[in-house]
Amino acid sequence: MSFRSKLLLALMAVVGGVTGAVLLAAQRQLAVAHERLFEQQFQSQQALLRAGQESRLKQFQDKCYTFSKLVRLHALMRRWAGAADSQDQADMAVTGERLYKTANDELREVLDRSQAEPGAQVASILRIIGSKGETIPPPESVSAGEVRLSREADQRLASRLADISEAGRTLAEIRAGHLAVEALGGHPLLLEVILYPFIDPNGGDLLGGLVVGFASPEGASRSVARSPDEPVRGGIFLDGELYSSTLPTSLKPILAAKIAGPPRSDATFGRQVDVPFDGQPYRVFFASLNSGAGFPRSWRVSAFPLREVLAEEAALRWRIGAYGFAALAAAAILSALLAHGLSVPIRQLAAATAEVERGHLEVRVPVTSGNELGRLAGAFNQMVAGLAQRERFRSLLNLVTDKGIAEELIAGRVALGGERRDISVLFCDIRGFTALTQNMAPEEVVRMLNEHFTPLTRVVYEHNGVVDKFVGDLIMAIFGAPKIFGHDALNAVQCALRMIAERQSLNSTSRHRIQMGIGIASGPVLAGCMGSNDRLNYTVVGERVNLASRLCGQAGKMEVVIDQTTRERLGEAAIVQTLPPVTLKGFDQPVQSFKLLSIVDARNAGKPVLAVTAPGVG
Amino acid sequence: MKPMLTAVWAAAGLYLAPFTFSADAAVEGTVKLPPRAAAPGPNARYKNVSAKSVAAPAPPLAIVYLDGKFEVPVVTNPPQLYQIVQKGFQFNPSLLAVPKGARVEFPNHDGEYHNVLSYSKAKEFDLGRFLSGEQPPAVVFDKAGVVELNCEIHEHMRAYILVLETPYFTTTDTEGRFRLEHLPAGHFTLKAWIGPRTAWKQPVDLVEGQRLSVAFPPP
Numbered sequence: 001m002s003f004r005s006k007l008l009l010a011l012m013a014v015v016g017g018v019t020g021a022v023l024l025a026a027q028r029q030l031a032v033a034h035e036r037l038f039e040q041q042f043q044s045q046q047a048l049l050r051a052g053q054e055s056r057l058k059q060f061q062d063k064c065y066t067f068s069k070l071v072r073l074h075a076l077m078r079r080w081a082g083a084a085d086s087q088d089q090a091d092m093a094v095t096g097e098r099l100y101k102t103a104n105d106e107l108r109e110v111l112d113r114s115q116a117e118p119g120a121q122v123a124s125i126l127r128i129i130g131s132k133g134e135t136i137p138p139p140e141s142v143s144a145g146e147v148r149l150s151r152e153a154d155q156r157l158a159s160r161l162a163d164i165s166e167a168g169r170t171l172a173e174i175r176a177g178h179l180a181v182e183a184l185g186g187h188p189l190l191l192e193v194i195l196y197p198f199i200d201p202n203g204g205d206l207l208g209g210l211v212v213g214f215a216s217p218e219g220a221s222r223s224v225a226r227s228p229d230e231p232v233r234g235g236i237f238l239d240g241e242l243y244s245s246t247l248p249t250s251l252k253p254i255l256a257a258k259i260a261g262p263p264r265s266d267a268t269f270g271r272q273v274d275v276p277f278d279g280q281p282y283r284v285f286f287a288s289l290n291s292g293a294g295f296p297r298s299w300r301v302s303a304f305p306l307r308e309v310l311a312e313e314a315a316l317r318w319r320i321g322a323y324g325f326a327a328l329a330a331a332a333i334l335s336a337l338l339a340h341g342l343s344v345p346i347r348q349l350a351a352a353t354a355e356v357e358r359g360h361l362e363v364r365v366p367v368t369s370g371n372e373l374g375r376l377a378g379a380f381n382q383m384v385a386g387l388a389q390r391e392r393f394r395s396l397l398n399l400v401t402d403k404g405i406a407e408e409l410i411a412g413r414v415a416l417g418g419e420r421r422d423i424s425v426l427f428c429d430i431r432g433f434t435a436l437t438q439n440m441a442p443e444e445v446v447r448m449l450n451e452h453f454t455p456l457t458r459v460v461y462e463h464n465g466v467v468d469k470f471v472g473d474l475i476m477a478i479f480g481a482p483k484i485f486g487h488d489a490l491n492a493v494q495c496a497l498r499m500i501a502e503r504q505s506l507n508s509t510s511r512h513r514i515q516m517g518i519g520i521a522s523g524p525v526l527a528g529c530m531g532s533n534d535r536l537n538y539t540v541v542g543e544r545v546n547l548a549s550r551l552c553g554q555a556g557k558m559e560v561v562i563d564q565t566t567r568e569r570l571g572e573a574a575i576v577q578t579l580p581p582v583t584l585k586g587f588d589q590p591v592q593s594f595k596l597l598s599i600v601d602a603r604n605a606g607k608p609v610l611a612v613t614a615p616g617v618g
Numbered sequence: 619m620k621p622m623l624t625a626v627w628a629a630a631g632l633y634l635a636p637f638t639f640s641a642d643a644a645v646e647g648t649v650k651l652p653p654r655a656a657a658p659g660p661n662a663r664y665k666n667v668s669a670k671s672v673a674a675p676a677p678p679l680a681i682v683y684l685d686g687k688f689e690v691p692v693v694t695n696p697p698q699l700y701q702i703v704q705k706g707f708q709f710n711p712s713l714l715a716v717p718k719g720a721r722v723e724f725p726n727h728d729g730e731y732h733n734v735l736s737y738s739k740a741k742e743f744d745l746g747r748f749l750s751g752e753q754p755p756a757v758v759f760d761k762a763g764v765v766e767l768n769c770e771i772h773e774h775m776r777a778y779i780l781v782l783e784t785p786y787f788t789t790t791d792t793e794g795r796f797r798l799e800h801l802p803a804g805h806f807t808l809k810a811w812i813g814p815r816t817a818w819k820q821p822v823d824l825v826e827g828q829r830l831s832v833a834f835p836p837p
């Protein structure tokens with residue numbers, strides 16, 4: 001994967017991650033804010049409804065309270081208790097009628113719509129209960145609230161009131177709560193019910209109580225709305241039944257499941273559920289109402305439309321997504337630019353490196369900046385310059401010394417001070433050089449020597465030899481040092497034959513017809529760098545070198561003379577003519593030498609491959 | 619007050635005397651009385667009644683009477699007149715036994731309005747509000763039973779009148795002691811009435827010239 005792609009991927013990952021995180025955080029924050037808003041709305045709605053309830057009931061509170069303190073009422077209640085104790089049915093009926101008549105007298109505004117203030121509520125039910133919680137049956141002739149109940153419904157109400165009375169026996173305080181009754185005709189009715197206890201001022205005994213129930217407006221409320229077209233729906237959930245004109249009955253099982261969970265004594269606000277109805281999502285809140293002791297637990301339920309909230313969330317998502325996309329695009333462009341800024345100099349460097357590899361040391365890369373890449377380019381240029389200089393030195397070394405020796409010197413494989421080596425030494429000089437050159441201009445001599453030496457030097461190289469030195473018209477070549485190739489003696493004599501062939505062909509074209517002689521000797525010598533501390537020369541010294549030089553002097557025109565050792569090393573490959581032993585300068589004993597006639601290929605059984613007299617044959 | 623009550627009882631005793639010459643059994647004993655109730659605090663509703671002017675409730679007493687069929691007529695002519703006064707924002711006495719047919723007056727001795735009403739089965743009446751000097755007519759109690767008296771203005775005021783069909787009754791002293799004399803011999807039920815929720819009875823065999831000792835509640 002290219003650097004550019006990696007950079008792009010990294011930037012994309014970072015931008016994507018940040019965008020995602022921002023989206024997540026923003027959404028959560030928004031959700032929390034909405035939650036708080038809903039809660040506040042719900043609380044304020046609760047407070048509003050509570051205030052409405054209080055103001056609605058306030059007009060009755062005083063009247064009912066005053067009624068509950070009436071001495072005559074207490075007297076009648078005591079009479080009722082006595083009659084009930086003795087099961088005096090006639091007296092119970094009389095006392096009951098007296099009680100309800102008294103209530104009708106005293107609570108006219110509560111019971112009679114014609115007496116009530118315009119718009120004010122009228123009690124749906126009114127019941128008086130005895131000290132044991134028993135409902136004193138209202139007589140037919142006297143009003144006991146606007147709502148007529150069936151006998152069964154009346155009995156159910158009585159049993160409920162008995163429970164409520166029993167639960168609050170020791171409290172003796174005004175209690176309120178919700179109760180559901182079934183009116184004649186079967187339609188359920190939610191009542192806000194208040195129980196006023198009758199307390200005997202002498203002794204504090206509980207004599208009974210007054211129960212007044214009003215149709216709860218919340219059961220069918222559309223009262224609190226956020227905006228005209230977005231009504232907040234509300235209702236009361238009681239005994240598994242949902243009383244509301246705005247909430248669908250489909251909410252009932254959901255609420256029942258939510259509320260019926262493990263009983264909790266804590267504040268029950270904050271449990272909510274998202275429900276779709278009428279094709280719209282709603283968030284439903286419900287809170288336990290503060291019902292008096294003995295009353296069944298009731299819940300106020302409110303549903304807030306979620307459409308706006310969801311739209312807001314979607315808009316936020318979209319916006320953050322758009323910003324994220326823009327950031328991604330910017331990141332892509334930025335990464336492309338950055339990668340371009342990096343990759344161009346890097347590609348230039350790579351190309352330059354390839355050039356250097358191919359040997360083009362004159363190549364340079366442009367230094368365009370002062371940053372790391374610029375410094376790298378500068379360092380590269382310096383390195384190439386250094387390489388070029390070294391290459392120049394090497395070329396020069398190759399020129400001034402033998403190529404093979406130069407290589408060995410550079411490779412550090414040449415021991416200073418010399419080492420014993422077994423090699424073959426070849427001397428080749430021009431016959432009659434002095435006579436040949438005495439009438440020549442020096443320039444012509446040099447030209448002639450260059451013409452002579454150049455092909456001969458090539459021949460030496462071709463036979464794995466090393467030109468040790470040129471001395472005047474003489475070439476000294478060594479075979480087997482500094483590098484051993486094997487068959488050094490054979491290489492030396494083949495080289496010699498080839499040199500003669502080369503000169504002969506040169507003689508046919510050159511202005512100068514030159515005759516030369518070659519001597520070859522083989523054996524141990526000392527090879528190495530020798531000379532002064534300031535200047536060293538790779539060369540070989542030893543008795544064999546002298547012998548080769550003397551044998552060169554012995555050779556006739558275009559003849560090759562070899563010593564005994566070389567002859568032995570060549571074996572069957574050489575056809576030689578044994579020369580009579582001669583006494584040579586510097587040698588005590590007469591030296592046995594041989595004139596080389598030809599070299600035969602051992603594989604071709606004596607067929608000469610090279611011969612002194614067969615010029616041009618390779 | 620005390621001399622007047624004594625006078626009323628004395629009158630009752632004198633009145634009974636001619637019919638009891640042949641009966642000379644007697645019962646005496648004690649009734650265990652409930653503890654004395656604390657004085658009620660002034661109710662905030664009575665704006666012109668201070669705590670000081672509300673008298674302590676009368677000490678609890680009990681009425682002891684002999685129940686049975688007697689030849690002696692209970693209703694006299696003219697009917698006997700009794701009084702329960704309202705003084706210190708209390709009924710006094712707060713417990714009164716009267717023979718059937720007796721008349722009771724309810725004079726107001728306080729400087730405030732009072733009311734006397736009863737929703738009791740034995741006698742229902744409502745005298746309305748009256749001040750001291752605006753004496754309402756006496757009420758005739760012609761049906762035996764317990765009559766609970768209330769003052770509609772002052773809810774703490776409560777009194778009971780026990781309308782009896784027997785001529786043999788008495789009220790204990792504050793210690794619960796009682797004595798009934800000149801009783802006929804025979805088998806009767808002796809009853810003690812302390813309050814609407816507390817009444818005791820026990821059978822007694824009265825013997826001429828003998829004094830029986832009885833304690834309530836019966837063992």
